[in-house]
Amino acid sequence: MTRPNAKRRPLGAILACGVLALSACVPTAPEVQKRTAPLPIVTTLEAPPSATPGSCWGKETTPPETRTVIEPVLVQPAQLSASGEVISPPIYRRAPQEYVVKPAVQRWFETPCPAEMTPEYISSVQRALAARGFYQGGPSGEMDTRTRRAIRKYQAPQGLDSETLSLAAARTLGLAPALLPQDETAPEG
Template identity: 55%
Template sequence: MTIRPFITALAAAVLVAGCAENGTVTSAANIDPISLATAPPGAAPGTCWGKTITPAVVETVTRKVQLQPAQISSDGRVQAPPIYKTETQQEVVKPRRESWYEIICEAQVTLDFIASVQRALDARGFYRGPITGELDMRTRAAIGRYQQSEGLDSKVLSIAAARKLGLIAVAQPA
């Protein structure tokens, strides 16, 4: 085995994640295997999935809470000012969110496929580099930029993005 096919195969494995057939899926956020038990409900056998996790946004909020209102005399003069207490607490502004998306399975990723991805991203201004068919850091970054423009923050190519790039046929209704 020469080194180039080995590196390409290794890169392809990083791109695609694990398939539902082998019992694992891969997190797009940190490329760690995740148990199939946490895959989206109804995931078809033989399909592959990626997952992004958006962390919760927590902010420290400081408020003044009135403990006692002002004491006002019958003629409208303030006899005693109101008494306030300052409270500081952390609040979840945006909850943690997990998003599953279908990805291309490893068996479908070839040198020709990656070269097609590079050409498609190049045509749209997301990839600037040689068309090598290798899933290098430049290609992964371009995939990430393209998908981010489509609303998915991941460097693992989704099936939806591949369809939009014209790389995978769209199933037609019967």
């Protein structure tokens, strides 16, 4: 039996309101942060001694080369009596000892400054790397993981194992002005 004055609400509307209310209680997914390449070092703080003022630098650190050798390590020295007679012999255990064969090496390299690393410039880097077979995909203008990997693959045969673009690599890609030899006989002024 239904009452004539009672208002009927559609079931769908009631469910929609409930779902909407519950969705407000659900926490949002955490924001994912993109991993970025280490920023170039500007000469105002840290750079090699011969750095030109206003230039930007990156630093590649090669880890030390070590060798692990298992050697005996004295745990307890020999126990001697007052007359110098050995009461108990020394106790040794074998333990790994790490030796540095080749120390860590820091190598400075000049980089394009952050102001130059615009989305247009990064897109040019991506296109130049793609033309040489190091970058897959279209130019995005973002210094993403794929771009940094391509930079590393391009620079590694040239002796720089870094995902930060060096100025020398930018020059070989045709993206930075070439260095001209300075003419010592040219007039100053």
